Amino acid sequence: MEVERILKALEEGKIDEAKTLMAKEVDMLSDEELKEVLEIAEKKAKEYEDLELYKIVVYYYAEFFGIDKLAEFEELARRKEFEGLMELADLYSLLGFPEKALEIYREILEKETDPEKLGEAYFGIATIHEELQEYDKALEVIKKAIESLEKSSNREKLLRAKIYEGYLTFEAGDKVKAKEKLAKLLPEVPEGELKSQVHLAFEEIFEDEENYEAAMQECLYALLEAKGTDFFEVAFDGLIDLIWQLMLEDDFEEIYNSMPMFKAAIPEFEDFFEGVRRIALYKDGKVGREEVSEIITKVKDERLVSILEFLGEAEL
Template sequence: MEEILKAIEEKDCKKVATLLYHRVDGLGDEELKEVLEKTEKLALECNDFELYKLTVYYFHELLGVDKLSEFEKMAEESDTFEVKFELADLYYLIGELEKSLEMYRALLEEETEKGNRENIAKIYYAMALIHEELQEYEKALELMEKAEQTYKELGKEDEALRVAIHRAYVTFESGETYEAKAMLAGFLPRVLDRDDLLVEIHLSFEEIFEEDENYDAALQECLYALIRAKGTDYEDVAFTSLSDVLWQLFLEDEFETVYLHMDMFARALPELADFFEAVKALALYKDGKVEAEEVKKAIEKVKDPRLLDLLEVLGEAEL
């Protein structure tokens, strides 16, 4: 909490947003309330509407405090693209998908009249994410292609590539698994110096292999993603993906798959070795290979409360 408060005091909005995203689950209600109130003031002072959106979202989702009407009033009064775009995204985050689409359509019309092509590309992509959420994959792919093409025409290759990688994932969601694999493979040589994009590609492959119940390959992709994500904003995302795969394996009683792979993770990520050893011990116990005392000893070495919570969840997994 102290690190977040320091970032707020320094008025480092980007750092505040990053810390909130990664640390919000570890704050108690009173701590969270204090942090969000201070963050809200900072966001308004700096006109950082993305940070303000994040604050309103956490108030809504974690504390049950509704500040949506305040955001809506601000958007109506300021009437700028930035405010309205973030409000539309907030609607998406809280599940008001049709309301979000309606606002994006109005924004698209406004920005088309103004000829603001970069804003148009942002709107295309944002709308595509909603159609993806609605499982309207054909429409999502159509909008992603428009966003990608617009970014290319503007010379914004990084943005175009990021959209293209997600388009490959949506291609998989639409049922075109082998085409999606081919698309993702084609991007790999282009992003070898980009850890963030490599993480996205490896996690997309992980989802594909998990869907095929090829858990050996899925775990391998999780490992690649974790290594590339180390020390970046994507670290939590990569770890969450691994946690989901482990949860699925425990649910399906695939204990051998778990304990055979944990040494691989422990050696690649020695700072988390105690956690992976505990997961291994837990899987061995579930498979009848070791006694409960061995699991207890392994878990006692793990100090991070979040990792202990995950071990507890895995231990309770059952069909």
Template sequence: MEEILKAIEEKDCKKVADLLYHRVDELGDEELKDVLEKAEKLALECGDFELYKLTVYYFHELLGVDKLSEFEKLVEEEDTFEIKFELADLYYLIGELEKSFDLHRSLLEEETARGNKENVAKVYYSMALIHEELQEYEKAIELMEKAKDIYKELGKEEEILRIDIHRAYVVFEAGETYEAKAMLAGLLPLAEDKKDLLVEIHLSFEEIFEEDENYEAALQECLYALVNARGSDYEDVAFGSLMDILWQLMLEDDFETVYLHMDMFARALPELSDFFEAVKAIALYKDGKIEGEEASKALEKVKDQRLLDLLEFLGEAEL
């Protein structure tokens, strides 16, 4: 919580948004209410409507506080593309898909008339995500292609790559697993100097392998993602994906797959070696390979409370 409050004090809206996105689950209700109130005030003061959207969303989803009407009133007062685009996304996030579609269509008409091609591309891509949510994959891909064509015209190579990565994932969701893998593989050399996009590619591979219950391959992709995400905004996302797999393996009593793979994580990420050694010890203990006392010694080496909480999450609070 202290890190978020410090970012708010420094008026670093982007950092506040990133920290909220990745750390919101760590806050109790009172802490969350305090942080969201301060973040909301900062967002309005700075005119950062993406951060404002995030605070309204968390108020709604986590605290049951409805601030939607306040957002809608602000949209009427501001009447800019930026704030209306964020409201359309908020509608999508809270499941008001028809309202989201209606506002997106209105924005598409307005921005097309104004000749704001980049905004048109953003709207097409955002609408594609709604169709993806509705499992209307062909329509989602069609709109992604429209956004991609505009970005090609504008010379936005990174945006094109980002769309192609997501498009491959939608192809996977539509049931074309091998085509999706081929598409992602073809993007790897194009993203080799863009670590954030490499992380997205490897996490897409990870989800594909996890869906196939090929956990060894999924763990390998998590490793690639974590190495490329080190020190970036994507690090928590990659780490969360790894934790999801470890939790699934623990649920399935597949302890061997866990403890056989932790050494590679410990060597690739030495700053987290104590954590991965502790995960290995938990799996060995659960599999009856070591005594509880030996596992406890491994856990005692981990000092970071957040990591200790994750270890407890994996089921070894009794040690």
């Protein structure tokens, strides 16, 4: 059971593994199981003074049970100075208090002189403006992040900021310029998570243009680049969002014509992608329910099964 894996990781002090499992499996846990996990996770977060784990715990308590532990978190976070304030701002954002998050980020800007830390704070401010759909403001601030990070030695954070600038350029309404910026970054960014981010940004642009074939291809590139990294789940969710959008638009042909390339490139998910293909074929009237049910029984991962059922709208 997943709850046992999470508890085992926490008890053994494998905090990063526990955080990954919690993020992946939280929706699969019962209320009783989640409360047990959160109780242990909170103790371990305080023991190891792991602010990221503590932030996740506080967020889940609020999101699932309406329990407010924000004050306790803030007390520890402020003792950790820059790192703590960054996590605190992020938590305020997650809990739906963007103005409070902006206050924390501005507090960081007043205190810090290190260009890398300033760049991170500006990056955080840009994400808040994006959430508020203030895309021009977000774009203005991410440029400040880039200026600061160019004075630091952290190339990864600089490239991440430039990728985000390309995406925000699209959000602000200039798709041509956004594509230009992202294309320029493709040969610069290393293989892996950063290149996956670039492809996901292209995916959103092509989806907005209703160029779904290109969007599907970008999803595939994003998944392949993200394999073996924590970003794989983000890329996977991007693909599911695109498939769902196509379902809503009754564009089943694009789905079932695309799934064979996903099966070929990522064979460990072959049964899942075949399940998606057959659901699309069923909705298009080309196969019967029994063919869909047959492949779904072959998928062993409960989360993937739940996604297939979601895509089938529980009618299968």
